[in-house]
Amino acid sequence: xxxxxxxxxxxxxxxxxxxxxxxxxxxxxxxxxxxxxxxxxxxxxxxxxxxxxxxxxxxxxxxxxxxxxxxxxxxxxxxxxxxxxxxxxxxxxxxxxxxxxxxxxxxxxxxxxxxxxxxxxxxxxxxxxxxxxxxxxxxxxxxxxxxxxxxxxxxxxxxxxxxxxxxxxxxxxxxxxxxxxxxxxxxxxxxxxxxxxxxxxxxxxxxxxxxxxxxxxxxxxxxxxxxxxxxxxxxxxxxxxxxxxxxxxxxxxxxxxxxxxxxxxxxxxxxxxxxxxxxxxxxxxxxxxxxx
Amino acid sequence: xxxxxxxxxxxxxxxxxxxxxxxxxxxxxxxxxxxxxxxxxxxxxxxxxxxxxxxxxxxxxxxxxxxxxxxxxxxxxxxxxxxxxxxxxxxxxxxxxxxxxxxxxxxxxxxxxxxxxxxxxxxxxxxxxxxxxxxxxxxxxxxxxxxxxxxxxxxxxxxxxxxxxxxxxxxxxxxxxxxxxxxxxxxxxxxxxxxxxxxxxxxxxxxxxxxxxxxxxxxxxxxxxxxxxxxxxxxxxxxxxxxxxxxxxxxxxxxxxxxxxxxxxxxxxxxxxxxxxxxxxxxxxxxxxxxxxxxxxxxxxxxxxxx
Ligand SMILES: Nc1nc2c(ncn2[C@@H]2O[C@H](COP(=O)(O)OP(=O)(O)OP(=O)(O)O)[C@@H](O)[C@H]2O)c(=O)[nH]1
Ligand SMILES: Nc1nc2c(ncn2[C@@H]2O[C@H](COP(=O)(O)OP(=O)(O)OP(=O)(O)O)[C@@H](O)[C@H]2O)c(=O)[nH]1
Ligand SMILES: [Mg+2]
Ligand SMILES: [Mg+2]
Numbered sequence: 001x002x003x004x005x006x007x008x009x010x011x012x013x014x015x016x017x018x019x020x021x022x023x024x025x026x027x028x029x030x031x032x033x034x035x036x037x038x039x040x041x042x043x044x045x046x047x048x049x050x051x052x053x054x055x056x057x058x059x060x061x062x063x064x065x066x067x068x069x070x071x072x073x074x075x076x077x078x079x080x081x082x083x084x085x086x087x088x089x090x091x092x093x094x095x096x097x098x099x100x101x102x103x104x105x106x107x108x109x110x111x112x113x114x115x116x117x118x119x120x121x122x123x124x125x126x127x128x129x130x131x132x133x134x135x136x137x138x139x140x141x142x143x144x145x146x147x148x149x150x151x152x153x154x155x156x157x158x159x160x161x162x163x164x165x166x167x168x169x170x171x172x173x174x175x176x177x178x179x180x181x182x183x184x185x186x187x188x189x190x191x192x193x194x195x196x197x198x199x200x201x202x203x204x205x206x207x208x209x210x211x212x213x214x215x216x217x218x219x220x221x222x223x224x225x226x227x228x229x230x231x232x233x234x235x236x237x238x239x240x241x242x243x244x245x246x247x248x249x250x251x252x253x254x255x256x257x258x259x260x261x262x263x264x265x266x267x268x269x270x271x272x273x274x275x276x277x278x279x280x281x282x283x284x285x286x287x288x289x290x291x292x
Numbered sequence: 293x294x295x296x297x298x299x300x301x302x303x304x305x306x307x308x309x310x311x312x313x314x315x316x317x318x319x320x321x322x323x324x325x326x327x328x329x330x331x332x333x334x335x336x337x338x339x340x341x342x343x344x345x346x347x348x349x350x351x352x353x354x355x356x357x358x359x360x361x362x363x364x365x366x367x368x369x370x371x372x373x374x375x376x377x378x379x380x381x382x383x384x385x386x387x388x389x390x391x392x393x394x395x396x397x398x399x400x401x402x403x404x405x406x407x408x409x410x411x412x413x414x415x416x417x418x419x420x421x422x423x424x425x426x427x428x429x430x431x432x433x434x435x436x437x438x439x440x441x442x443x444x445x446x447x448x449x450x451x452x453x454x455x456x457x458x459x460x461x462x463x464x465x466x467x468x469x470x471x472x473x474x475x476x477x478x479x480x481x482x483x484x485x486x487x488x489x490x491x492x493x494x495x496x497x498x499x500x501x502x503x504x505x506x507x508x509x510x511x512x513x514x515x516x517x518x519x520x521x522x523x524x525x526x527x528x529x530x531x532x533x534x535x536x537x538x539x540x541x542x543x544x545x546x547x548x549x550x551x552x553x554x555x556x557x558x559x560x561x562x563x564x565x566x567x568x569x570x571x572x573x574x575x576x577x578x579x580x581x582x583x584x585x586x587x588x589x590x591x592x593x594x595x596x597x598x599x
Contacts, residue, residue, distance in 0.1 A: 034331055036519070037520070040331055100569065102403060131439075131569070132439045133439035133442050137438075140435055186544070220518065221517065222516065222517060222518020222546075222550070223547075224334075224545070224547075248487045248489065249489060249520055250520035273432070
């Protein structure tokens with residue numbers, strides 16, 4: 001929230017000393033939203049909505065602008081908001097995907113910790129067999145949470161890891177299986193095919209699996225996050241998002257566009273590198289943090 | 293996405309075709325489109341504002357070329373100005389001309405690609421007949437040291453033996469002593485990812501810098517970064533006085549407006565770009581190509597080139 005002060009400050013200075021909502025105000029408002037990475041299209045929609053609701057050259061109160069904007073953003077996020085239902089299957093299989101370095105492995109570590117602390121039995125699958133020491137990294141997180149990690153040697157077939165992890169989750173009567181995958185750019189067709197194959201293997205082993213495919217997005221990412229979400233959703237039926245690195249100064253506004261265009265809910269947000277730095281997503285809090 | 297932007301510029305062309313000279317009026321639409329394109333490419337809005345003003349100034353003072361429509365001419369100026377801002381014509385090679393072992397420090401946000409880039413750099417230096425030593429100074433991220441060791445094994449470059457729990461400054465100092473004794477001529481320091489607002493960890497980098505006096509301090513940035521790139525780059529530069537930038541993950545489809553933002557706020561050259569996860573995927577930076585990429589309009593530009 002420290003950094004969101006910048007945005008608030010600017011909105012406040014926009015609003016002070018103005019008697020009505022004019023072109024200048026709307027234009028500056030546009031810039032403020034763009035700076036939060038909302039993107040042109042969503043920004044336009046929001047500015048239009050403000051204009052529509054407040055009237056243009058009427059004597060509308062500019063102080064209302066903030067309130068209307070907030071409402072518009074919250075309603076877009078709330079429309080798709082839904083918590084993750086862990087009871088829908090047992091083992092509940094969750095596959096974690098995303099581009100390189102966004103925080104997949106760390107998020108899995110945090111989730112393992114969260115859910116074991118609530119009495120769930122969690123198993124981790126080290127499906128990233130490509131990146132140097134990816135399995136070691138996950139193993140350390142597994143240790144921290146006190147859960148089993150199914151891993152193969154570096155360079156092994158990730159499909160084989162998925163297979164073993166699914167078998168182990170069933171055999172060990174786990175409540176939840178979290179499968180890590182290697183970071184990959186959404187533009188690499190062969191790597192996206194590999195993900196589809198992993199999905200099919202999980203499905204074959206456990207009916208309905210993966211029950212949840214979480215796409216991890218880095219709040220620092222700009223407009224490309226929307227394309228990431230679109231292509232990962234197309235390829236592997238993503239049904240939820242995790243927004244990481246919100247402890248920095250980036251605001252992650254692109255998720256408003258993603259909610260709008262793709263209807264994907266944010267399940268969790270990452271706010272640090274520690275095991276407990278994970279929070280459920282709350283649209284009101286997220287938007288309030290942008291404005292207060 | 294590229295198509296969509298090219299289309300947009302086509303529309304501008306059509307709108308403005310056939311008008312005789314560059315005036316405030318007829319460049320307005322073109323500049324508005326340029327602004328949109330830059331913002332969609334994630335160029336920071338402050339940077340965009342300054343840029344548009346500079347282009348406007350230059351365009352208004354210019355004679356009209358016979359072969360171009362006003363819109364084409366504006367876009368030509370945009371492209372030239374962008375390439376210039378990106379460092380066209382300036383030297384951007386690594387400077388390792390110092391008494392060996394020459395320290396090179398990589399720094400940046402979490403997950404930007406530092407460790408991978410250290411490996412790429414080591415490989416590239418080895419191919420230039422240098423003898424680098426990789427130094428793992430990230431004691432925080434789980435398995436960070438193991439990651440660099442694995443990378444070192446893959447390219448057959450020695451990795452200094454450090455342990456989590458050691459002070460990163462001490463690790464770097466010990467590595468320098470080791471390099472001196474064992475004939476390594478370059479030290480590549482892999483530091484932990486950190487937030488620019490984490491003053492404690494930023495001070496750790498200052499301590500490493502003050503002790504090792506790296507010849508190059510390279511800020512590693514993810515090409516997908518959005519509007520926040522200016523804040524991050526500005527902070528790292530203020531605290532460390534970086535010597536250059538490495539832009540990673542350019543093998544994707546991000547337009548990479550962060551490159552312009554970073555360059556504009558730091559004034560430091562972008563020296564290298566990461567083009568993939570493999571350790572040979574490191575390339576020199578081409579300002580003009582980056583300009584085209586940000587504008588997302590390769591086709592249109594080649595048309596102008598022929599004009
Ligand atoms: N500040 C901050 N850092 C984070 C957060 N989540 C992850 N990180 C850091 O981001 C870096 C990358 O995290 P990883 O979990 O390795 O990311 P990944 O997506 O698994 O990366 P690849 O497997 O290489 O694609 C690490 O340094 C993490 O500590 C967060 O919420 N805040
Ligand atoms: N596609 C692509 N991936 C890259 C590139 N450079 C690095 N990566 C990937 O990005 C992810 C993060 O890379 P790291 O080298 O671990 O990043 P880091 O900055 O050292 O991360 P921390 O130490 O956690 O801060 C890994 O999955 C790398 O393989 C690149 O140029 N292109
Ligand atoms: Mg990972
Ligand atoms: Mg690293």
